[in-house]
């Protein structure tokens with residue numbers, strides 16, 4: 001793979017004369033319009049139910065200047081993974097240039113192997129591409145509400161990349177304690193730590209986590225969706241503080257929601273640079289009813305078979321991505337491409353710009369929020385995230 005250097009273009013004489021004027025104009029523009037777009041490493045973590053959603057997702061977030069790391073869960077049968085790879089690279093010859101496959105690992109839902117898999121992806125991304133600035137973690141059921149080009153510009157705007165800021169959706173503070181009680185006070189083992197590929201479950205030991213009461217760090221409650229600055233990614237992979245914290249979370253439940261946020265919240269190098277929202281729209285509530293353990297599917301339809309239940313909510317979310325998508329190529333995705341992110345061939349520029357204005361307004365709101373603050377209030381429809389009481393598979397229970 002080669003990353004073409006961008007050679008400065010020679011300037012023609014009339015342009016040279018205009019240059020001071022152009023520079024003056026540039027200085028008069030607001031800072032956010034000026035910064036060069038940053039490049040992004042996207043990680044697409046694919047499980048069996050989301051295999052069919054991958055080709056469209058990759059197409060919709062693809063851009064030559066970015067890096068794409070794709071992972072197929074090892075629990076997906078080998079022939080199916082091979083087939084998915086073949087289909088993927090048939091999508092476009094350009095993919096060869098910047099789409100990388102992460103060798104398959106077993107990923108246990110709600111277990112530490114989700115964190116380990118994300119760390120593997122960050123490692124590959126840091127090795128493969130010299131200059132991405134942000135790392136965005138996606139699953140097959142995410143879908144963009146902002147075009148990639150605009151994502152690259154918006155992450156370069158304000159003080160985000162200038163201050164190496166990472167984005168986390170922290171939960172409301174009164175839930176941090178509950179969350180710790182449900183997920184950290186007992187020891188839970190992700191059986192994929194056995195190195196046995198047929199093992200993938202989180203098992204409750206029903207014994208206390210001895211360090212829970214004495215932990216001198218603050219257990220941070222957040223969502224598993226993040227936008228991480230390269231500086232934070234390098235820190236998480238290479239620093240001994242992060243390594244020790246990883247072990248402190250190895251036998252916990254849902255560590256993917258707490259490990260990264262806890263490192264960022266507690267370490268003095270990052271606790272003054274967080275942004276309190278991960279720019280993801282997740283539908284947890286509908287007509288006052290909590291969805292339970294899993295969020296609602298955003299492509300759910302009303303009984304009339306014509307109305308997309310969450311369409312308006314999506315249009316007010318002001319986020320970069322929505323989830324969870326269940327249906328491949330649904331009319332809702334076509335609608336989003338035309339009216340929201342504008343990546344279709346015939347976008348409606350009025351609604352696309354209106355959505356972008358909402359995103360800018362939300363970013364202006366969240367940019368100065370305090371550390372660990374609940375950023376959801378800046379984002380139209382976002383509803384609070386509650387920790388769910390844990391019910392992992394219980395075997396080998398000792399009483």
Ligand SMILES: *[C@@H]1O[C@H](CO)[C@@H](O)[C@H](O)[C@H]1NC(C)=O
Pocket residue numbers: 162163164230231
């Ligand atoms: C941002 O990260 C770079 C690379 O790790 C580092 O050299 C720089 O000092 C960091 N800047 C800030 C403001 O933390």
Ligand SMILES: *[C@@H]1O[C@H](CO)[C@@H](O)[C@H](O)[C@H]1NC(C)=O
Pocket residue numbers: 196197198199
């Ligand atoms: C791996 O685990 C399975 C049960 O899930 C067991 O039958 C098998 O013997 C284990 N393999 C090894 C090498 O222990």
Ligand SMILES: *[C@@H]1O[C@H](CO)[C@@H](O)[C@H](O)[C@H]1NC(C)=O
Pocket residue numbers: 265266267268271272371
């Ligand atoms: C950041 O962390 C350090 C060390 O834990 C702590 O002393 C400091 O008060 C924290 N700063 C903020 C702004 O949270």
Ligand SMILES: CC(=O)N[C@H]1CO[C@H](CO)[C@@H](O)[C@@H]1O
Pocket residue numbers: 045114115116117118137138139142224225226256257
């Ligand atoms: C390890 C980890 O944090 N994975 C998350 C990456 O993002 C997807 C969806 O955006 C989540 O489902 C994963 O939990």
Ligand SMILES: CC(=O)N[C@H]1CO[C@H](CO)[C@@H](O)[C@@H]1O
Pocket residue numbers: 271272273274275367368369370371372
């Ligand atoms: C602007 C910023 O960095 N956000 C917050 C992150 O955390 C610190 C510590 O609480 C806050 O002071 C910042 O406002």
